Amino acid sequence: MPSNKKILPSKLRSPSNAFQSRHQSYSFNDPEEIERLLLTEEALIEIMSNTLKHAASSMFVTSFTTSAAFSTNILTNISFVQVFGVFTGTCILIYFIITVTAIAAFAVS
Helix, strand or coil: CCCCCCCCCCHHHCCCCCHHHCCCCEEEEEEEEEEEECCCCCHHHHHHHHHHHHHHHHHHHHHHHHHHHHHHHHHCCCCCHHHHHHHHHHHHHHHHHHHHHHHHHHHHH
């Protein structure tokens, strides 16, 4: 039978503040501060290129390994599974190329 005892707030564990210590949320109410923080086009291009340099290698490795895993379906004797594996593996690599080129271009423009 469950007890009807109330748990006192002092007995409850407070949640960790790990997220707030690593990430800061900003609210801008001053228009001058917003204007000062707006990025120029050159700064945005530099930020995007640094981000892509940092993330593109990891994205390529994950896309390539996933594509290779699907492409191994070509070793089976079932033709539908072979076609599915080759198609999916190719689509994953094409999607990686689209992500690295087109999404970055749209973000900068």
